[in-house]
Amino acid sequence: xxxxxxxxxxxxxxxxxxxxxxxxxxxxxxxxxxxxxxxxxxxxxxxxxxxxxxxxxxxxxxxxxxxxxxxxxxxxxxxxxxxxxxxxxxxxxxxxxxxxxxxxxxxxxxxxxxxxxxxxxxxxxxxxxxxxxxxxxxxxxxxxxxxxxxxxxxxxxxxxxxxxxxxxxxxxxxxxxxxxxxxxxxxxxxxxxxxxxxxxxxxxxxxxxxxxxxxxxxxxxxxxxxxxxxxxxxxxxxxxxxxxxxxxxxxxxxxxxxxxxxxxxxxxxxxxxxxxxxxxxxxxxxxxxxxxxxxxxxxxxxxxxxxxxxxxxxxxxxxxxxxxxxxxxxxxxxxxxxxxxxxxxxxxxxxxxxxxxxxxxxxxxxxxxxxxxxxxxxxxxxxxxxxxxxxxxxxxxxxxxxx
Numbered sequence: 001x002x003x004x005x006x007x008x009x010x011x012x013x014x015x016x017x018x019x020x021x022x023x024x025x026x027x028x029x030x031x032x033x034x035x036x037x038x039x040x041x042x043x044x045x046x047x048x049x050x051x052x053x054x055x056x057x058x059x060x061x062x063x064x065x066x067x068x069x070x071x072x073x074x075x076x077x078x079x080x081x082x083x084x085x086x087x088x089x090x091x092x093x094x095x096x097x098x099x100x101x102x103x104x105x106x107x108x109x110x111x112x113x114x115x116x117x118x119x120x121x122x123x124x125x126x127x128x129x130x131x132x133x134x135x136x137x138x139x140x141x142x143x144x145x146x147x148x149x150x151x152x153x154x155x156x157x158x159x160x161x162x163x164x165x166x167x168x169x170x171x172x173x174x175x176x177x178x179x180x181x182x183x184x185x186x187x188x189x190x191x192x193x194x195x196x197x198x199x200x201x202x203x204x205x206x207x208x209x210x211x212x213x214x215x216x217x218x219x220x221x222x223x224x225x226x227x228x229x230x231x232x233x234x235x236x237x238x239x240x241x242x243x244x245x246x247x248x249x250x251x252x253x254x255x256x257x258x259x260x261x262x263x264x265x266x267x268x269x270x271x272x273x274x275x276x277x278x279x280x281x282x283x284x285x286x287x288x289x290x291x292x293x294x295x296x297x298x299x300x301x302x303x304x305x306x307x308x309x310x311x312x313x314x315x316x317x318x319x320x321x322x323x324x325x326x327x328x329x330x331x332x333x334x335x336x337x338x339x340x341x342x343x344x345x346x347x348x349x350x351x352x353x354x355x356x357x358x359x360x361x362x363x364x365x366x367x368x369x370x371x372x373x374x375x376x377x378x379x380x381x382x383x384x385x386x387x388x389x390x391x392x393x394x395x396x397x398x399x400x401x402x403x
Contacts, residue, residue: 001037001038001039001062002037002038002074002075002129002130002131003035003036003037003058003061003129003130004035004036004037004038004075004127004128004129004130004133004257005033005034005035005036005054005057005127005128005129006033006034006036006125006126006127006296006298007031007032007033007034007051007124007125007126007127008031008032008123008124008125008296008298009029009030009031009032009123009124010029010030010121010122010123010124011027011028011029011121011122011123012027012028012029012119012120012121012122013025013026013027013091013094013119013120013121014026014027014117014118014119014120015094015095015098015117015118015119016116016117017098017101017102017114017115017116017117017118017146018115019113019114019115020102020105020106020113020114021102022095022098022099022102025091025095027091030049031049031050031051032047032048032049032050032298033047033048033049033050033051033052033057033298034046034047034048034298034299035047035048035054035057035058035060035061036061037058037061037062037065038071038073038074038075039065040072041070041071041072042065042067042068042069042070042071043065043069043070043071043301044061044062044063044064044065044066044067044069045061045064045069045299045300045301046058046060046061046064047298047299069300069301070301071281071301073256073280073281073284074131075129075130075131075133075256075257076129076131076133076253076256076257076258076259077131077132077133078132078133078134078135078257078259079132079133079134079135080134080135080136080252080253080259081134081135081136081137082136082137082138082244082252083137083138083139084138084139084140084166084244084247085122085138085139085140085166086140086166086167087140087142087166087167087168088122088140089120089142089168094118094120094142097118097142097168097170098118100170101118101144101170101173104170104173104174104177105146105177108174108177108178109148109177109181111150111151111152112148112149112150112151112181113148113149113151114146114147114148115146115147115148115149115157116144116145116146116147117144117145118142118143118144119142119143119144119145120140120141120142120143121140121141121142121143121249122138122139122140123138123139123140123249124136124137124138125137125138125251125296127253127257129257133257135251135252135253135257137251137252137253139166139247139248139249139250140166140249141164141165141166141248141249142164142165142166142167142168143162143163143164143165144161144162144163144164144173145160145161145162146160146161146162147159147160148160148161148181150184150185152185155349157332158184158332158350159180159331159332159350160331160332161176161177161180161331163176163390163391164248164392165391172391176389176390176391179358179359179389180331180352180359182359183352183359183360183361183362184352184359184361184362185362186360186361186362187361187362187364188353188360188361188362188363189363189364190328190363190364190366190401191325191326191328191353193325193398194328194368194398194399194400194401195322195325195326195327195328195381195396195397195398195399196327196328196329196330196368196395196396196397196398196399197318197327197328197329197354197356197389197394197395197396198329198330198390198394198395199390199392199393199394199395200311200383200393200394200395203375203395203397204238204309204311205337205338206222206338206342206372207238207267207268207309207372208305208307208309209221209222210222210223210342210372211223211267211268211276211277211307212276212277212304212305213275213276213277213278213282213283213286213288213289213291213304214276214278214282214285214286214304215276216276216288217276217286217288221276222341222342222372223273223276226273227273227274227275227276228272228273228274229272229273230270230271230272231268231271231272231273231373231377232268232271232373232376232377232380233271233376233377233378233380234270234271235270235271235314235380235381235382236268236270236271236311236376236377236380237266237268237269237270237311237312238266238267238268238309238310238311238312239264239265239266239267239309239310239312240260240264240265240267240277240291240293240307240308240309240310241263241264241308241309241310242260242263242264242308243262243263243264244263246308246310247263247308248308250308254279254292254293254294254295254296254302254306255279255294255295255296255297255302255303255306256279256280256292256294256302258280258290258292258294259292260291260292265277265291265292267291267309271377275288275289275291276288276291277291277293277304277305277307278290278291278293278304279291279292279293279294279295279302279303279304279305279306280294280302281301281302281304282304293305293306293307294306310393311383311393311395312383313382313383313384313385313393314382314383314384314385315385316382316384316385317356317384317385317386317388318356318357318384318386318388318389318394318396319355319356319357319388320384321356321381321382321384321396322355322356322381322396326353326354326355326360327353327354327355327356327396328351328352328353328354328363329351329352329353329354329359329389330348330350330351330368331350331351331352332348332349332350332351333346333347333348333349333350333351333368334346334347334349335347336367338372341371342371342372342373343369343370343371344368344369344370344371344372344375344399345367345368345369345402346367346368347365347366347367348365348366348367348368349365350362350365351363351365351366354389356384356388357388357389359389366401367401367402367403368399368400368401368402369399369400369401369402370397370398370399370400374398375397375399376397378398379397379398379399380397380398381395381396381397381398382395382396383395383396384396
């Protein structure tokens with residue numbers, strides 16, 4: 001019989017800001033512990049909020065073998081520890097950052113009201129077992145998130161500006177705010193060609209759904225039957241990547257203690273579907289490749305779905321990819337998304353015209369329309385080698401105006 005323990009400890013401190021003033025400070029630390037025993041057929045699991053006596057935890061997990069949660073797989077082995085923390089701030093230092101931000105917003109952008117927060121988070125995830133596995137992954141960041149509204153606006157909010165940094169740099173924050181707001185009241189017309197520029201994470205929902213190996217096997221995925229086929233642009237490569245370069249509060253091991261060579265696995269390469277993602281159970285049931293994608297379930301056996309998708313970058317900057325064209329940057333868009341057929345329609349309440357790096361002015365409201373095969377096929381321009389506008393990875397893709 002094998003024993004295994006998973007511990008997840010998260011600390012979060014938040015300074016809330018309302019009407020350009022410090023409003024409140026909050027702080028919490030949450031620890032979750034999962035004791036697990038495996039007898040080769042079943043898994044016994046005992047979940048504890050906080051920490052408890054280890055022997056008692058394992059004994060209760062062993063008692064829970066009677067629940068007969070099926071799990072026939074042998075635990076993993078290995079030893080590795082990673083800490084991506086770049087800065088640890090005291091409560092006082094975090095308050096000083098928040099005060100500096102409030103002072104800047106009030107002085108530099110007096111025509112705007114701001115509602116938001118400064119959040120400092122840190123997470124430590126560890127896993128060890130009786131076969132000798134000993135893993136831990138630590139990461140932390142300081143994030144700013146602000147809704148803003150111009151004093152003459154009739155809307156509830158005009159947009160949202162967000163920035164996350166492992167080590168807070170005030171200049172990155174002020175540069176971003178000034179780029180977004182200095183020309184926000186300059187009204188400009190929609191360009192004839194609609195090229196969307198934004199962070200791409202929210203655009204990948206269909207891939208999380210469609211690359212699920214179980215759905216692909218059952219024929220319920222948009223990508224069922226397409227393995228080995230070229231479906232998307234030659235320039236489009238999609239990978240699960242938790243390497244030091246691309247991880248962001250994502251551990252290098254999955255919920256079963258599995259790690260990948262180079263902390264990376266490619267699912268779509270140059271537009272060709274290579275495989276779906278599968279944990280041990282899914283791979284065994286459907287005879288598909290095991291990809292180390294088990295979600296950590298502290299109170300049950302693992303499930304499929306831990307993937308940290310990244311699109312490979314171009315060797316060109318955003319401005320080079322645009323080639324003199326202008327882009328559209330949505331900063332407030334709601335009421336739409338993908339449907340079951342992969343069609344994408346989203347109303348954009350606030351968007352800005354951009355040359356790839358600098359904001360030119362505010363655009364009228366519009367609706368953007370496309371579908372997943374065009375967005376990452378003929379409409380896919382690329383992900384820039386630089387991080388303009390958002391201080392983060394930025395995608396360019398062609399879309400159509402819709403109603």
